[in-house]
Amino acid sequence: MEQAKVWGRYFPRIEFLSNFIVVIVVTIGGFLVIGDEISLGTLVAFSNYIFMLIWPMRMAGWLTNVIAQCYASVKKVEKIFEEQPEIKNPLNPVKPEEFKGHVVFKNVSFKYNEIPVLKNINIDAKPGSTIAVMGVTGSGKTSLINLIGRFYDVSEGSVLIDGIDVRDMDLKFLRSKISIVMQDVFLFSDSIRENICFGVDEVSDKKLNGMSRNILDEKLITVSKDAKAYDFISKMPQKFDTVVGERGVRLSGGQKQRISIARAFMKDAKILILDDATSALDMETEQEIQKALEKYRDVTKFIIAHRISAVKNADEILIFEDGEIVERGKHQELLDLKGRYYETYLNQLGKMTLYDKEEVI
Incomplete structure (x- = not known):
């Protein structure tokens, strides 16, 4: 203006x-x-x-x-x-020698500009477990995961990782142990290789530190296969060296999401957060990625999704409404409860074929 x-x-x-x-x-x-x-x-x-x-x-x-x-x-x-950051490193930051990824929300409430967003949240995500979060838009799902990486501080209660309050942890150390895949994927105008390796400690400024080129390529192929991205990457003229354009303009929405998931796998973080990360994928590809997630047994996983197929195998499913957990349990337990989860289940199955129903069940 x-x-x-x-x-x-x-x-x-x-x-x-x-x-x-x-x-x-x-x-x-x-x-x-x-x-x-x-x-x-x-x-x-x-x-x-x-x-x-x-x-x-x-x-x-x-x-x-x-x-x-x-x-x-x-x-x-x-x-x-x-501009001064609102979230600052503590005076005596803690860097645990061993990071297992045991995440605990203890009586957590969160307000944004005095507007309540989360109310009295209690979650115990043990190392290697999978926590799924469902709910309508604006119910507090994304705010919940933002507290894990301390992008915001809780208003009440505490978020603990391995028994240590995240407010006492070194910020850089904490965030280096977390991989987040958002629905809105950001890719740099660089090669697929550099986009997948972005944020990996062993690869910096396109130079290898302690990781040979062969080992890096092997890992690239492995994580790309896990993210179901290897097939379309291998068909490109320059394969992993293909430049994707600004914000991945040369790729489809599903391809960008799969590269972003591969980037998260590449980081080897102990906490993996998928925020509606498979929304642009078809159900078959989504199911294959869900199976690939089972390989990462020592990684604590938080999955935010709207599809039943994306959350049904979780160790615990949380249903959010107006910042509160209104239902929690495993897939079958919530179906037996015949509450909001059950209603979502019926609404989605009503639009599926018989084959799709068998896949979800």
Whole structure:
């Protein structure tokens, strides 16, 4: 908006002045030529001189606009640099020697701008377990997982990992142990290889530290197969060296999600969070990824999803509503309860074929 104001203030004036000068020269010069006071050649030459003067004037006006735009941009960048993070490292940060990934929510409540988002949440996710979270949009599912990586601090209660409050942990250490796959995937304008390896400690600035190229390639292939991305990657002309474009513009939504899942597997984190990470995938591919997750038995997994097929094998399924857990249990237990989970189950099965029902059950 500021840019438009600057452009509207200066550009019309410069254009009017330059064109007005041309009109004056041509008009007066035309009368002088008719009166034989100057020759036509003199008028043409003078007009050319005027055009030579007008061009720098227009460029000066354009440059004024660019400088004003630059100044407005610099102010915005300065504001970002001056912004102080709300979440800060503790004075004496803790770095546990052994990180197992035992996540406990203890009487957790969370408010955002004084608006209650989570209310009295209690969860015990043991190492290697799978916790599934379901609920309507705005029920607090994403806010829940944001507390694990301490992107926000709890308003009441505590989030513990291996018995240590996350507020006492070193932030960089804590987040290095967590992999998050969001529904809105961000890919860099780089190769598939670099996008999958992004965030991996052993690979930095495209140089290997303690990991041979062969071992890296083997791991790339393994995680790509687990994420069901290897098939389409291997069909590309440059395979893992294929550049995906800004935000993965050259890939489909499902392909981007699978690369993002492969990136999470590549990190070898002890806590894996999938926030509606398979929403763009077909049910068959989703089922294959669910089976691949079983290989990561020592990883604590939090799965946020809307499909029954994505959560049915979880050790515990949590149903959220208005920031509260209204139902919890295993798949069959919640079906027997005949509550909200059961209603969701019936709604989804009503749109499925017999084959799909057998897959879900």
